[in-house]
Amino acid sequence: MNWDDTTDTGADAERLVGAVADREDQAVEAALRPKDLGEFIGQEKVREQLDLVLRAARARGATADHVLLSGAPGLGKTTLSMIIAAEMGAPIRITSGPAIQHAGDLAAILSSLQEGEVLFLDEIHRMSRPAEEMLYMAMEDFRVDVIVGKGPGATAIPLELPPFTLVGATTRAGLLPPPLRDRFGFTAHMEFYEPRELERVVHRSANLLDVEIDPAGAAEIAGRSRGTPRIANRLLRRVRDYAQVKADGQITREIAHAALAVYEVDERGLDRLDRAVLEALLKLFGGGPVGLSTLAVAVGEERETVEEVAEPFLVREGLLARTPRGRVATPAAWSHLGLTPPRGTGPGQQDLFGA
Numbered sequence: 001m002n003w004d005d006t007t008d009t010g011a012d013a014e015r016l017v018g019a020v021a022d023r024e025d026q027a028v029e030a031a032l033r034p035k036d037l038g039e040f041i042g043q044e045k046v047r048e049q050l051d052l053v054l055r056a057a058r059a060r061g062a063t064a065d066h067v068l069l070s071g072a073p074g075l076g077k078t079t080l081s082m083i084i085a086a087e088m089g090a091p092i093r094i095t096s097g098p099a100i101q102h103a104g105d106l107a108a109i110l111s112s113l114q115e116g117e118v119l120f121l122d123e124i125h126r127m128s129r130p131a132e133e134m135l136y137m138a139m140e141d142f143r144v145d146v147i148v149g150k151g152p153g154a155t156a157i158p159l160e161l162p163p164f165t166l167v168g169a170t171t172r173a174g175l176l177p178p179p180l181r182d183r184f185g186f187t188a189h190m191e192f193y194e195p196r197e198l199e200r201v202v203h204r205s206a207n208l209l210d211v212e213i214d215p216a217g218a219a220e221i222a223g224r225s226r227g228t229p230r231i232a233n234r235l236l237r238r239v240r241d242y243a244q245v246k247a248d249g250q251i252t253r254e255i256a257h258a259a260l261a262v263y264e265v266d267e268r269g270l271d272r273l274d275r276a277v278l279e280a281l282l283k284l285f286g287g288g289p290v291g292l293s294t295l296a297v298a299v300g301e302e303r304e305t306v307e308e309v310a311e312p313f314l315v316r317e318g319l320l321a322r323t324p325r326g327r328v329a330t331p332a333a334w335s336h337l338g339l340t341p342p343r344g345t346g347p348g349q350q351d352l353f354g355a
């Protein structure tokens, strides 16, 4: 799971191609969210499986099993949680791991749930330990022990809960303690989207935003969206701005191309920082291997920025490899930047060049 090393704070949120939601995303996302499974694009396997889980529960007149959604930012976890509630005809309560500091916070939420309600717990990997332990019991037995009083006089009062569906979301399934993971009846791993699926996302959003776009324009945006619907929607809004100001508002391939050149997002979805890292690696260090710190100095960025913000996508795209001797460019990196690799490839590159 190569998104485990992406950062979920800071610099990434400020980039046009960052997957983390910024303010503007938060403001428009509610309007762009698919409302039911039929509207949800891509993720075929997850959709098929979830559809079965929910249908079966409905047929039994039962509350659906707990669901864990894991995947990189912007792939549709929050959206799916709302769809689960909608499909079950159930209300949804939304909270997040960091918002639950004490077990008591969780007890208050759990004890106020209605029967069949969906509790969406975002960033479930960031919950406190005591809350987590309370959650184990709540998920399994629909019961919590509420501690009353302090010290030796403290007593645990058992409290029955109505059956509910916990939907947990995490960008880092690997960080969840196994006892918590095991208590979910169904786990959905969300994958990055194919360009064809993102084209459909772009068309759908354009429609909702009342923007005219042709298939080639949608393909142009989809191809630069890093497999992520949130980024596709964001690029669409920027291209719309350009189309409005510089043309008649319609998005064609030419308009999308010109707009994204202005925003410095290239054909593969790399932005200026990504390209600066690659260029330094290729032009200054012959494709590597070169140490992370040296590379960071060469592009004038912090080590962490290069490692956490730029590299994960470059690695995912097969443009850069992290080796024990340092960072190495792949043959695809040379061709992406239109450069020819030096003839005698360095020792660290032999494997990559199949030498």
Ligand SMILES: Nc1ncnc2c1ncn2[C@@H]1O[C@H](COP(=O)(O)OP(=O)(O)OP(=O)(O)O)[C@@H](O)[C@H]1O
Binding pocket: 019, 020, 021, 028, 029, 030, 032, 033, 034, 039, 040, 041, 042, 043, 072, 073, 074, 075, 076, 077, 078, 079, 080, 171, 201, 229, 230, 233
């Ligand atoms: N399958 C999809 N079809 C159409 N639009 C989608 C799909 N998945 C996500 N989107 C859109 O992408 C945006 C981001 O989705 P969402 O907020 O659900 O992501 P997330 O996985 O919860 O991200 P985070 O990890 O940052 O919380 C939403 O505006 C939503 O409309």
Ligand SMILES: [Mg+2]
Binding pocket: 077, 078, 079, 122
């Ligand atoms: Mg979310």
